[in-house]
Amino acid sequence: MLDIAVAYNRFKFLGDEFLTWLWFVIEQDPAILKNIDPDLTSFEIGNRIVLENRGKDSVERITIKGENAHFEEGMLALTKGALVAELNLVCRTTEQKWAFTVKGESLNLSGFKTPKIAPLESPDDLEGAVLEKVFLYDKILQFLEKLYKHFIKLRTSDNWQSGVVPLIKKWMHPS
Amino acid sequence: MATSGRQYLSRNEKQVIKDRVVEALYLEVPAVPHVYDIIWNYEESVLWFFTNLKAANEELETLFIRSFGLTLIRIFPYTAAQLSSDLSNTEKDILLKLAPTSFKD
Numbered sequence: 001m002l003d004i005a006v007a008y009n010r011f012k013f014l015g016d017e018f019l020t021w022l023w024f025v026i027e028q029d030p031a032i033l034k035n036i037d038p039d040l041t042s043f044e045i046g047n048r049i050v051l052e053n054r055g056k057d058s059v060e061r062i063t064i065k066g067e068n069a070h071f072e073e074g075m076l077a078l079t080k081g082a083l084v085a086e087l088n089l090v091c092r093t094t095e096q097k098w099a100f101t102v103k104g105e106s107l108n109l110s111g112f113k114t115p116k117i118a119p120l121e122s123p124d125d126l127e128g129a130v131l132e133k134v135f136l137y138d139k140i141l142q143f144l145e146k147l148y149k150h151f152i153k154l155r156t157s158d159n160w161q162s163g164v165v166p167l168i169k170k171w172m173h174p175s
Numbered sequence: 176m177a178t179s180g181r182q183y184l185s186r187n188e189k190q191v192i193k194d195r196v197v198e199a200l201y202l203e204v205p206a207v208p209h210v211y212d213i214i215w216n217y218e219e220s221v222l223w224f225f226t227n228l229k230a231a232n233e234e235l236e237t238l239f240i241r242s243f244g245l246t247l248i249r250i251f252p253y254t255a256a257q258l259s260s261d262l263s264n265t266e267k268d269i270l271l272k273l274a275p276t277s278f279k280d
Binding site: 001002004007008010011012013014015017018020078079080081083104105106107108110134137141145148149152153155156157160161165168169172173 | 249279
């Protein structure tokens, strides 16, 4: 293993590529996501997306936020070489909804909202409520871990350059 | 100074006095607690720490190694790929050589 601090900076581009690929997959091939967790029935970009265009000496940052935000400016930024640095995601099963933001360079999660659990009626319910909450967090963390695993396998394969990148470029630059 | 007849304190003496005053004040000021949730799945060797604050994460890492002799490894793109992605040795070699993809036309 590389030194952790060196590895963090050297490979933070992988997190941004992961989120950019994820946006592409949500729009163009959501079946990949459903195969990873068949319980999750829908995936949407939520209320915030941050893109970064890293030049040699400067970083250009574009933030799009709002409940009904349109992401045309985001697509435009992608065509100019930006990548997704933060992405707010909404995942749903038939009855439940999760929302959270993933940061590319660290894979940190923030603003994590799980489905609501039933209110406690007695102190004896506490343990059950904690376990239910843990289950709800774990559902998404397991999903993200599997999704990243899928991405990394793809990213280290020949198929990335020959198959995936041309499709992402076609999505970014529709003629 | 009265007994030694000196007019000035040395730099070290000033620092010792400053440290004692700060220590005495710290004892009088009530501590402000910061509470964060942690879930440690011991069997899976996985820990969730529910804050992204840098100082709190560093404090936890120090506390963890002091308390249990165990080193926490943060999960970020490289460590997630190395430790949680079941990559073969060949794939790990490729990973180490990866460079950013250009999506520009």
